[in-house]
Amino acid sequence: MNVVVCVKQVPDSETLVKVKPDGSGIEEAGIKWVMNPYDEFAVEEGLKLKEKNGGDVTIVTLGPGRAMETIRTALAMGAEKGIHISEDTFDDDCAYSKASALAAAIKEIPHDIILCGQRAIDDDEGQVGPILAELLGIPQVTLVTSLTVDGNTARAVKAIEGAQVTIESSLPCVITAQKGLNEPRYASLPGIMKAKKKPVDVKDAASLGITADAKIKIVRLTPPPERAPGKIIEGDDPATKAQELVTLLREEAKVI
Amino acid sequence: MAKNIMIVAEQRDGVLRRVSFEVASEARKIADDRGEEVAAVLLGSNVKGIAAELGKYGVDTVYVADSEIFQLYSTEAYTDAVAAAVSEYDPAVVIFPASVQGKDLSARVAGRLATGLATDCTDLRVEDGTLIATRPIYAGKCNADMIVTGTPQLVSLRPNVFPAVEAAKAGTVVDFKPAVGEVKAKIVDIQKDTSGTVELTEADIIVSGGRGMKGPENYTIIEELAATLGAAVGASRAAVDAGWRPQKDQVGQTGKTVTPNLYIACGISGAIQHLAGMSSSKYIVAVNKDPEAPIFGKADYGIVDDLFKVVPEITAAVKKLQE
Numbered sequence: 297m298n299v300v301v302c303v304k305q306v307p308d309s310e311t312l313v314k315v316k317p318d319g320s321g322i323e324e325a326g327i328k329w330v331m332n333p334y335d336e337f338a339v340e341e342g343l344k345l346k347e348k349n350g351g352d353v354t355i356v357t358l359g360p361g362r363a364m365e366t367i368r369t370a371l372a373m374g375a376e377k378g379i380h381i382s383e384d385t386f387d388d389d390c391a392y393s394k395a396s397a398l399a400a401a402i403k404e405i406p407h408d409i410i411l412c413g414q415r416a417i418d419d420d421e422g423q424v425g426p427i428l429a430e431l432l433g434i435p436q437v438t439l440v441t442s443l444t445v446d447g448n449t450a451r452a453v454k455a456i457e458g459a460q461v462t463i464e465s466s467l468p469c470v471i472t473a474q475k476g477l478n479e480p481r482y483a484s485l486p487g488i489m490k491a492k493k494k495p496v497d498v499k500d501a502a503s504l505g506i507t508a509d510a511k512i513k514i515v516r517l518t519p520p521p522e523r524a525p526g527k528i529i530e531g532d533d534p535a536t537k538a539q540e541l542v543t544l545l546r547e548e549a550k551v552i
Numbered sequence: 553m554a555k556n557i558m559i560v561a562e563q564r565d566g567v568l569r570r571v572s573f574e575v576a577s578e579a580r581k582i583a584d585d586r587g588e589e590v591a592a593v594l595l596g597s598n599v600k601g602i603a604a605e606l607g608k609y610g611v612d613t614v615y616v617a618d619s620e621i622f623q624l625y626s627t628e629a630y631t632d633a634v635a636a637a638v639s640e641y642d643p644a645v646v647i648f649p650a651s652v653q654g655k656d657l658s659a660r661v662a663g664r665l666a667t668g669l670a671t672d673c674t675d676l677r678v679e680d681g682t683l684i685a686t687r688p689i690y691a692g693k694c695n696a697d698m699i700v701t702g703t704p705q706l707v708s709l710r711p712n713v714f715p716a717v718e719a720a721k722a723g724t725v726v727d728f729k730p731a732v733g734e735v736k737a738k739i740v741d742i743q744k745d746t747s748g749t750v751e752l753t754e755a756d757i758i759v760s761g762g763r764g765m766k767g768p769e770n771y772t773i774i775e776e777l778a779a780t781l782g783a784a785v786g787a788s789r790a791a792v793d794a795g796w797r798p799q800k801d802q803v804g805q806t807g808k809t810v811t812p813n814l815y816i817a818c819g820i821s822g823a824i825q826h827l828a829g830m831s832s833s834k835y836i837v838a839v840n841k842d843p844e845a846p847i848f849g850k851a852d853y854g855i856v857d858d859l860f861k862v863v864p865e866i867t868a869a870v871k872k873l874q875e
Binding site: 311431438456462463535541542 | 569627628631651652653655656659660662663664666667668669670671672684687688689690691692693694695696697698699700701702736737738739740741742743744745751753754757781799800802805806807813814824825828831832834835836837848850851852853854855856857858861862865866868869870873
């Protein structure tokens with residue numbers, strides 16, 4: 297089975313995001329870069345599919361030079377090879393551009409199933425998976441929490457509002473991974489050592505024949521609105537404090 | 553020349569979901585700003601009867617594609633239909649709800665139409681004739697103002713943020729028969745959640761429990777308070793990872809982003825990743841016996857005390873209020 301997993305390098309979720317004074321971006325100094333947490337579920341699922349069906353897992357990443365480290369992490373988990381679409385100035389705000397780059401690379405390699413994280417925790421968009429599927433002309437299932445592949449059929453479960461739905465799709469298809477799909481393994485020390493020697497093909501946009509043609513742009517970043525400071529409710533006992541809270545919620549906040 | 557606003561309404565089991573009215577109202581607002589009209593696309597089976605409801609919320613024309621093929625959602629059939637509607641109606645802007653279905657569909661449509669999508673937006677406005685969409689990024693640590701430079705401009709709106717405002721317009725129903733290609737990914741089973749409680753992402757009030765709950769059996773006090781308030785029940789990652797509550801109840805960066813009027817956090821410390829999921833709640837209440845818990849920095853009202861004593865008292869006080 298030819299498994300392809302798209303992986304993105306993002307700032308760690310603990311990062312204290314600071315908007316630049318001119319609102320043009322965030323301060324990158326001191327950011328700890330990690331594999332997008334949802335992509336870990338994708339890598340793990342890819343490895344499980346390979347272990348069950350044979351074949352190999354190829355990691356595809358679009359990103360600047362530092363993103364190579366994240367590819368190595370995925371290789372250390374057990375993937376066989378990687379493709380690094382290395383761009384420092386690639387338009388990072390446009391999902392269509394990003395998906396186009398990934399599609400151009402993936403088109404050239406055998407792919408029976410493509411796994412991605414359901415969204416990246418920096419842009420929180422969740423668009424690249426679906427656009428990638430559209431550009432490759434294959435079906436998609438997003439937010440998958442359970443996956444089984446039987447021959448040429450993928451059977452995926454996802455949550456919608458108020459229900460769990462099961463979707464069957466022919467292969468190849470794009471699956472985007474949601475928390476709960478699996479428990480990602482840690483890279484072992486031998487895995488980390490082996491990863492250093494695994495092949496990673498480095499490409500750039502030009503070599504893939506694509507130009508970044510942005511369909512959307514960020515015009516400014518702003519910090520979120522400040523919340524007014526709150527109050528700690530005092531009282532002699534839990535009952536008194538509870539009563540005071542309920543009174544405030546009814547009369548001051550007017551939310552109950 | 554692309555003109556006017558199109559919305560993609562969402563129905564399930566023959567009932568329009570509230571997000572459809574939120575999106576219609578916002579489309580009406582933008583259309584009025586620009587002197588334009590609002591059309592809706594409604595896909596489903598036996599849904600002609602509900603189409604006119606969209607007129608109540610400002611929609612001028614409803615293009616209804618009524619066919620068995622649209623009875624259940626499929627990315628491919630719905631994308632074919634929306635793309636056909638765009639081709640026929642030539643809107644300048646297409647607005648989707650950022651529901652589970654809406655996010656899946658809008659992104660695929662962006663790929664189909666080779667255009668940009670500002671997704672899961674919390675604000676939309678016209679500034680000097682340009683449509684600006686605002687969306688939270690970095691788990692809500694900052695907001696991004698975006699302009700779609702592609703055509704049409706696609707936007708999806710976060711549920712429960714934009715009000716559904718009645719503004720009676722014609723809501724004229726027009727039959728629409730889009731060509732649909734092969735559908736390779738289909739729903740084969742649906743299991744409705746039996747708990748019957750309100751969906752978290754659309755709830756007005758949420759009562760949530762975290763590590764301080766100490767075990768699954770203790771959630772009865774959360775559930776009782778929630779039932780009394782007509783609220784949804786949420787959980788922190790700690791509670792979900794411990795197996796006390798299901799994944800679908802998780803609020804936070806790797807769970808759900810919620811936008812209630814009131815969020816009551818019980819035994820939740822307030823880690824950055826949890827705040828990411830609930831910090832845009834209108835009012836936040838925290839009950840925690842640790843005075844240093846970071847959640848108190850975000851709460852409008854805080855009670856530093858034992859939640860096992862306080863939460864049942866809150867329930868009792870609310871019941872008294874309701875008498």
